[in-house]
Amino acid sequence: MGNAAKVLQEPVMDRNLFNTWFDERIAEREAAHVPSMTIIATKGTLDMAYPPFILSSTAAALGWDVSVFFTFYGLNLLKKDLNLEISPLGNPAMPMKMPVGPEWLRKMNMNIPNVVMANVPGFEKMASGMIKKTMHDKGVATIEELRSLCLEADVKLVACQMTVDLFTMDQSEFIPEIQDWIGAASFLPTAQQADVSLFI
Amino acid sequence: MNIDTTATLDARGLNCPLPILRTKKALNSLDSGDTLQLISSDPGSVKDIDSFCKQTGNELLENSSESGEYKFVIRKV
Numbered sequence: 016m017g018n019a020a021k022v023l024q025e026p027v028m029d030r031n032l033f034n035t036w037f038d039e040r041i042a043e044r045e046a047a048h049v050p051s052m053t054i055i056a057t058k059g060t061l062d063m064a065y066p067p068f069i070l071s072s073t074a075a076a077l078g079w080d081v082s083v084f085f086t087f088y089g090l091n092l093l094k095k096d097l098n099l100e101i102s103p104l105g106n107p108a109m110p111m112k113m114p115v116g117p118e119w120l121r122k123m124n125m126n127i128p129n130v131v132m133a134n135v136p137g138f139e140k141m142a143s144g145m146i147k148k149t150m151h152d153k154g155v156a157t158i159e160e161l162r163s164l165c166l167e168a169d170v171k172l173v174a175c176q177m178t179v180d181l182f183t184m185d186q187s188e189f190i191p192e193i194q195d196w197i198g199a200a201s202f203l204p205t206a207q208q209a210d211v212s213l214f215i
Numbered sequence: 216m217n218i219d220t221t222a223t224l225d226a227r228g229l230n231c232p233l234p235i236l237r238t239k240k241a242l243n244s245l246d247s248g249d250t251l252q253l254i255s256s257d258p259g260s261v262k263d264i265d266s267f268c269k270q271t272g273n274e275l276l277e278n279s280s281e282s283g284e285y286k287f288v289i290r291k292v
Contacts, residue, residue: 073236154230
């Protein structure tokens with residue numbers, strides 16, 4: 016009995032001292048850790064071009080390491096000539112509002128039937144032009160501007176090689192700042208190490 | 216409260232995330248301990264600048280609003 020009680024005794028150790036030491040080591044590690052984010056950008060329309068560039072430029076401003084993998088339609092966002100458009104067709108969540116005119120008209124959401132949007136020639140061009148004007152008036156950055164801010168802040172832009180082959184594109188159509196042309200197997204290990212990983 | 220600041224950044228008329236990005240850029244050109252005054256018209260910048268300072272370790276000395284304009288004073292870490 017006496018022996019068993021002895022075995023269960025804790026080793027002699029100052030717990031408070033150990034806890035303080037341990038907390039300090041953890042705090043040191045956390046302070047030295049640079050947060051990182053990876054994004055997979057898969058959409059190439061004007062509206063869906065914003066989230067990856069806004070998030071990556073902001074994360075870079077916060078001092079994070081950021082890497083964005085552009086694949087499928089997302090590759091459009093890396094073209095030298097950005098000619099991004101939106102399509103309100105089949106997109107009922109998109110507000111259709113006038114960027115000009117009196118206040119009451121600007122506030123009005125116009126429910127334009129799909130059949131009209133689908134049949135009026137140049138409807139998407141017009142809608143894209145209108146939203147670009149709205150964005151400019153409200154001080155929202157252009158995609159070109161956000162992209163160059165990302166590059167300035169060392170956001171790593173990588174592109175999917177398979178997509179280029181699939182859509183019969185050429186690497187010369189894209190900005191030279193693309194850091195690498197890779198596939199899923201090369202991107203995933205980076206994503207695995209990231210604190211934040213998003214699919215857009 | 217009026218503080219003599221090293222530099223001023225006018226981000227009025229700019230929308231998210233431009234005020235943050237311009238602030239970061241402006242801070243880059245300053246020395247440690249320098250102060251930056253930022254004026255913004257983006258209501259979202261109130262919480263975003265606070266969060267930016269917390270994350271980057273820069274000190275937010277002042278945060279006030281007046282007739283739709285937001286004023287911040289940041290001391291570079």
